[in-house]
Amino acid sequence: MNKVINNKAWWLVLPVFLLVAFSAILPMMTVVNYSVQDIFDASTRTFVGVEWYQQVLQNERLHDSLLRQFIFSACVLLIEIPLGIAIALCMPTKGRWASACLIVMAIPLLIPWNVIGTIWQIFGRADIGLLGWTLSELGISYNYAANTMDAWVTVLVMDVWHWTSLVALLCYSGLRAIPDVYYQAARIDRASAWAVFRHIQLPKMKSVLLIAVMLRFMDSFMIYTEPFVLTGGGPGNATTFLSQTLTKMAVGQFDLGPAAAFSLVYFLIILLVSWAFYTAMTHNDQQR
Amino acid sequence: MTIRKTLALLLYILFLLVPIYWLLNMSFKSNTEILGGLTLWPQEFTLANYQVIFTDPSWYEGYLNSLYYVCLNTLISLLVALPAAYAFSRYRFLGDKHLFFWLLTNRMAPPAVFLLPFFQLYSSIGLFDTHIAVALAHCLFNVPLAVWILEGFMSGVPKEIDETAYIDGYSFPKFFVKIFIPLIGSGIGVTAFFCFMFSWVELLLARTLTSVDAKPIVAVMTRTVSASGIDWGVLAAAGVLTILPGMLVIWFVRNHVAKGFALGRV
Amino acid sequence: MEWMAWTPVTAAFFGGIALLLVGMTVWEIRSPCVERRGFLPIATTRGDRLFIGLLGSAYLHLLVVGVTDWSTWIASALSVVWLLVVMRWG
Secondary structure: OOOEEOHHHHHHHHHHHHHHHHHHHHHHHHHHHHHOEEEOOOOOEEEOOOHHHHHHHOOHHHHHHHHHHHHHHHHHHHHHHHHHHHHHHHOOOOOHHHHHHHHHHHOHHHOOHHHHHHHHHHHHOOOOOHHHHHHHHOOOOOOOOOOHHHHHHHHHHHHHHHHHHHHHHHHHHHHHOOOHHHHHHHHHOOOOHHHHHHHHHHHHHHHHHHHHHHHHHHHHHOOOHHHHHHOOOOOOOOOOOHHHHHHHHHHHOOOHHHHHHHHHHHHHHHHHHHHHHHHHHHHHHHHO | OHHHHHHHHHHHHHHHHHHHHHHHHHHOOOHHHHHHOOOOOOOOOOOHHHHHHHHOHHHHHHHHHHHHHHHHHHHHHHHHHHHHHHHHHHEEOOOHHHHHHHHHHHHHOOHHHHHHHHHHHHHHOOOOOOHHHHHHHHHHHHHHHHHHHHHHHHHOOOHHHHHHHHHOOOOHHHHHHHHHHHHOHHHHHHHHHHHHHHHHHOOHHHHHOOOOOOOOHHHHHHHHHHOOOOOHHHHHHHHHHHHHHHHHHHHHHHHHHHHHHHHOOO | OHHHOOOHHHHHHHHHHHHHHHHHHHHHHHOOOOOEOOOOOOOEOHHHHHHHHHHHHHHHHHHHHHHOOOOHHHHHHHHHHHHHHHHHHO
């Protein structure tokens, strides 16, 4: 669609701009201010320059949680994206059965995040939870509160349970947008199911998939509530992800300066990645 | 082939439903039964856990608070996002692309970064512990999303409709309310669903910005988990009740959801 | 405004960014720019190049502060050069 150039359109955007600017820019400025000062209490503070940045960039604990975060996000993407695509391909195309599927699959998305943590906390316990009980009956020793590997797997399975549906729903709607003509042509050519997927369905889902990848990357990168409720970051620091380290620093120890500095580093990482995704996406749009 | 597909789908749905069934199952048991041993369904079916929630004001007020600010947030998001999305879909203006990207980055900003400044910002303007504060704070990530989804829907409406209406003598506000909004009805439904969902499930900001008067249910729940042992039965019942509003909303928009994504910019 | 904990340095920083944005707006109104392709792999407008320049500068500062013992001013000087290069040839 060719759009008209009209700078008066700013008046329509102004409410959104003001509303979001109020909630985004003022807190952002405050975080920047915190990050260059040593803050003792509301009235006592001294300027320390880039000291916090230096400290934060060389801090082992933060490196560890950053690394853990990247591994976690990578695992999440590698499992959820293919699984989501597969499920979308399995879903019926129309009828009551299809809308029943949609509703059931949307349920995990609508549960408050701490309830998700609670559900899995209960579900995984060996004494009162079905999963923990079944595993221990089968003779597998499983304890997400004490064993690092178990804790990791539980958090990962929980995330898959929680978010794969979003990927599946997005892909499903991408698939529905493909006109029937394409499938008819493929049938005439006697294309295999794989060829149909590779040359028709996947290219058509590309833009939807980009959104799915983007949303999943952002959300898994700032995951906080679910592992906090489930494992409390333990055992040790095994499931302490970035947001949790940050919150511990800012609220628990009141190290506002370093926490703010690290928040900004964190923000820059997300900004770079999302900009790359966004550019790739809009670039993709132009080529069509 | 179809049988295999159906089987795979059924397996996945089973995987989704079993943990939820477990929660439901527990919410109908007494605490002694829960801790006494593993039972696949409630031996002594009881509604006592639900009774606790519906009779204790600190519990049910949590639900009312949550519902109140979530609805408020959905309303605000839609009201400001509708004209903005129209502007993005119909016009090019100075800095439009950068503005759009900036809006999206707010969707991506981790709330953990903003907790303390938010607390101080809303305290300093005297809105701390009010519903409107939480609603405004949730706008940070809901408004960009609303603009994004609505913009996709509006781009799907042919531009000739606007032009014809203007020629027929409609003013912009009249055209927008009388003609345009009914055309994108399902888009508004889907957007409302997403705003509702993301505001409903958010915990960190809601908990930080409230203490007593506007305390959301999710915060009431965390308090119960940490204090005086864990009342598993009540916790499970509260969890089940938090799922219900979402299910109600998805029921209303179920036919629009798939269409919504397909039409959109996505 | 007390709670925002302003310092002269950060005030100057945000003032600078605001001035830059106002300047870019005025420039754009005076002489609208065309999208073009420079040494960057994508076609960019003036605003895109400013964004890339600023983001690059931020990372440059982090690199200097995190890895070396150099003064921050060196990083700032390098960033200005980088910004100008991107704006002119990017």
